[in-house]
Amino acid sequence: MPRSWKFTIIALAVAGIASIPLVWLLDGPDTGQLVGATLQFAVAVIAFCWAVWPDAPRGVRARFQAVRTGAARAEDGGVAGTGVRVRGQRARHMASARARDTGKATAKGRRSKANSGIEIS
Structure with missing residues (x-):
């Protein structure tokens, strides 16, 4: 993955993780908002780990x-x-x-x- 894409995905993931308490949880969340916040957090963490994780070696890569x-x-x-x-x-x-x-x-x-x-x- 190109370095610019990695930085973009990392920035979006960090923004997604940071926005959860600011947007969803400060206003007294109900069940739907908690489910949405949980899904948003999970997707952001997965995206962050995927972007930071080193590329796996492939047989065709010389x-x-x-x-x-x-x-x-x-x-x-x-x-x-x-x-x-x-x-x-x-x-x-x-x-x-x-x-x-x-x-x-x-x-x-x-x-x-x-x-x-x-x-x-």
């Missing part, structure tokens, strides 16, 4: 991590990189990938590539 990668060097028109480089839609279908404590990578010559981390294209 997570990549490159830690302490080695140096990458490019010579004579080559391309070299370290860290994580993901291009295209292919990465959406991958679960995860991790590179840690990798060695040096050198690309020599035209159209050569070197990466000491993760590259998916």
Whole structure:
């Protein structure tokens, strides 16, 4: 969920929770008003918890991590990189990938590539 939606839902939930004593209960509530206040409170608490709760991991969400990668060097028109480089839609279908404590990578010559981390294209 986008961060702006989370903030909006949290603000509305807090407003819903705070308005219960102000609107419903200050005027001597009857049974209907107590039921309405209870439902309003329950919905506001559920919305608040749903917005604050961290997103559950999904199998289609890709997570990549490159830690302490080695140096990458490019010579004579080559391309070299370290860290994580993901291009295209292919990465959406991958679960995860991790590179840690990798060695040096050198690309020599035209159209050569070197990466000491993760590259998916």
